[in-house]
Amino acid sequence: MFRTVTAAAILALATAGCTTTGEGGMSAGTDGAMVSPILTSPEAVDELTYARPQEARVTHVALDLALDFDAQRVGGIAVLDVLAAPNAREIVLDTNGLRIERVTDGAGRALAYEVGANVEEAGKGAPLTIQLDGARQVKIEYSAPANAAALQWLSPEQTRGGEHPFLFSQGQAILNRTWIPTQDSPGIRQTWEARITAPKPLDVVMSGVRQGEPVDVGNDRRAFTFVMDKPVPPYLIALAAGDIDFRAVGPRSGVWAEPSVLDRAAREVGDTEQMIAAAEKLYGDYRWGRYDMIVLPPSFPYGGMENPVMTFLTPTFIAGDRSNNGLVAHELAHSWSGNLVTNAVWGDGWLNEGVTSYFENRIVEEVYGKKRADQEAALSYANIIETLDEVGRDAPGTALHTDGSGELVGSAIAYDKGAYFMRTVERMVGRERFDAWLRQWFDSHALEPATSQMIFEDMRTNLARSPEEAERLMLREWIFEPGLPSNVVKPDPAAFAEVDAAVAAYASGGTVPKGYADWTSAEKQRFLDNIPKQRSAQQLAALDRALSLSRTGNNEELFLWLELALANRYQPVVPQAETFLAEVGRAKFVRPLFQVLWDQGEWGHPIATRIYAKTRPGYHAVTRSGVDRIVGRPGEG
CATH class of the missing domain: 2.60.40.1730 (tricorn interacting facor f3 domain)
Structure with a gap:
């Protein structure tokens, strides 16, 4: 229930720390507008704003x-x-x-x-x-x-x-x-x-x-x-x-895009209404009215951005077979985790991204089946392990909660470790109990900011049935400590059994999998990401001929091929990499490709410098800032 109160009373409520009142702690001003609380606990103080909202x-x-x-x-x-x-x-x-x-x-x-x-x-x-x-x-x-x-x-x-x-x-x-x-x-x-x-x-x-x-x-x-x-x-x-033009894909969803892109975009997001229904079945009503999307030009720096009622999407997710539209599931899931309940400070960004990545996987399971969901979860787990191997298991930046002052270690922590935290707790307490808890978290804190401390306390109070169970769940270790807790539920090894066998066969004898064309995109990505990294020009040419890697219409797979080829100084792929970097501004692809070129020293430096001089003006500031740190700005040095 919303109620009319005086301005002073609203301010007192809106700065009442983590204590909430009524539905999600919300109140109404004298004009009837909803007013969200301001959190004043120490961990909720945002150092990136000058505001003094209290x-x-x-x-x-x-x-x-x-x-x-x-x-x-x-x-x-x-x-x-x-x-x-x-x-x-x-x-x-x-x-x-x-x-x-x-x-x-x-x-x-x-x-x-x-x-x-x-x-x-x-x-x-x-x-x-x-x-x-x-x-x-x-x-x-x-x-x-x-x-x-x-x-x-x-x-x-x-x-x-x-x-x-x-x-x-x-x-x-x-x-x-x-x-x-x-x-x-x-x-x-x-x-x-x-x-x-x-x-x-x-x-x-x-x-x-x-x-x-x-x-x-x-x-x-x-x-x-x-x-x-x-x-x-x-x-x-x-x-x-x-x-831009609009095309409805359901009674409450549709997509905007440039006219020449609209048909492909509408086909790619054709499952959106099923995704909305799946999300509501899991965690309650979609509260924003419409769910529309816009497919932006390729310079958009991210895969997607969960702006309410108008998700922004990169065209690089369009593969023609909906194999990459877990992206749509992810941005839709943000309508609950991120938009409805939001991290109060950016050091708690996992509350947005980790919970959403877990929710995304549940939507994918509902709409596309358990096999695809398990495979995509296994790719997520591999990202965590790769990151921990690179930066160290005790690196402070590998904790979910950070104070925002440390070195960021990439998306594998906030997104993937956060998702595996949720996944592990779900497996340990049971899906039915976990889903009931997560739905109440969204309901209790709807249209509110939240902190890691809040979700920690909420899980201890409303999910764990005893202090002993809370300890077994290792909630504190997951949220506040680096690395990966010992109780992590690992992915099903059967998810990629066929692919992992193909990787081993290729690594030992150069045997190329015959059924590759019929594999899922997740399976292809698993193969490309796990085959031996050092390849000769002859081996790369043979692999490309056998698997048509340079002709794939899936940008996730094309990126992995380009990354592998450039890391081996494979000259025939340079023109394609240059075209790709000129047409795509998604930081997830652009930064690593410039990094791998730069890592090649005398071979890669002039290629990276030449390409970046042409492509930099077309990149968003987010992408430019990352590549500037790798290559420098054109004309410098």
Whole structure:
């Protein structure tokens, strides 16, 4: 039940640490808007924000922005609703490169403000401190810089259609402060609305529900309006604009894409409604209304981004046989773990990604069967072992919970170790009991931030039947200690028995598996990732001829082939690698391929440098930052 309370009472509730009240700890403001709690326990303090939400916090963001494709800038007005303690004199926001032109209250009265010193470390940016003078609404006139890290502006030549420009945003983790002035922390949830104007004939989509049809506003432009009436972490405010069309794939789901991509995209995500039904069967109602997707141009740096009601997807997952659409299951699962219940700080990112990866696998099992689910889980386990072998079993970064200050060791910990934690506990307590617990976790903390300490305590209280069982589950070891606990439930060795035998046969005598063409994609990836790493040019040529590796339409498999070939300085594959790196901006593929080229010293350095000089302008800032650390920026050195 939601209830109307005074602003002071809301603030007291919203800063009440880990204690929650009512449904998910939510409350309602005097205008009826939902207000999420702010966690104040020490482990919930976000060091990547300048905000002081215990004093004054943003509860709602209203944007009125214009997209300028010529100048590659976004500008306009942000109106923020503020919930402040009675004695609060100022509110502190996060910005990074924004040009602030004017700040007023809701009535147009000028408010004093100051933009502090910029902190480049971790992209934290600069604080914007506004003197409230009693105001409970703040209006900021501003513009974002052309190089705003969250935004990628594509020329027509960088799109499939080649006729119109394209724009998309990527806010996670703290990039949205480069185009929206707000409190940019996952623990400060906010509702939002937006009016966006763009030149014809471009369409605009956002991670909110579109309100009616676009409106002609003159000057050959149209206005699009959106609303997100549920409080979300601000990194989930997302925008895309381009020459895109829509295709429904179910009564509450559909996909946007460039016209030349739309048919293939719609076929690839054709199982989405089955996935939604499977997810609801597992862990309760889908609470966001529609589940739409957009397949972005290839420069999108991630596989997918779980923006509510509008998942962003890379075109690299399109294989023609739905073999890679565990990606869709993953982003859908985020509608519960990540979007509904969100890590309060990024050091607890496994709460989003690990729980979601487990949930993804359960959806895959429901829709595609146990064999595929077991195989994909086995690939996940292999990622954990590979990472631990590389960095060490005691490396601090291999704990699920981190303080955010250590060296990241890749996705295998937050995603795969987190999933195997859930998988292990499920096997030990039984699926029925585990599913009931996880559903109550989502329900109890819906639209709230959460921490590792919270889920640890919740599992001890609501899942384990005794202190002794809690100890057997090794909850603390899994969450707070490095490495892999001894009670880990290992994958079924039968999942890849045929493939592992084929790997052994190839390793010992060069025997190429005859049934390779009929294998699942997971089986092909297992084979390519486990055959001997040192191959001669003759062996690589023979392998390619036998298995048609360079002609695969599955980018996951093609990446593994290119990585293997480049690691062996196989010159015939260089043109294909160059084409691949020019057409694909997904960091998961791009960074490792540049790394393997760079590792080849005198052979690889000039190839990597030449390719990167051509491809760098087309990559998103997320991808560029990773490759810059490997190759350096073109012209340097």
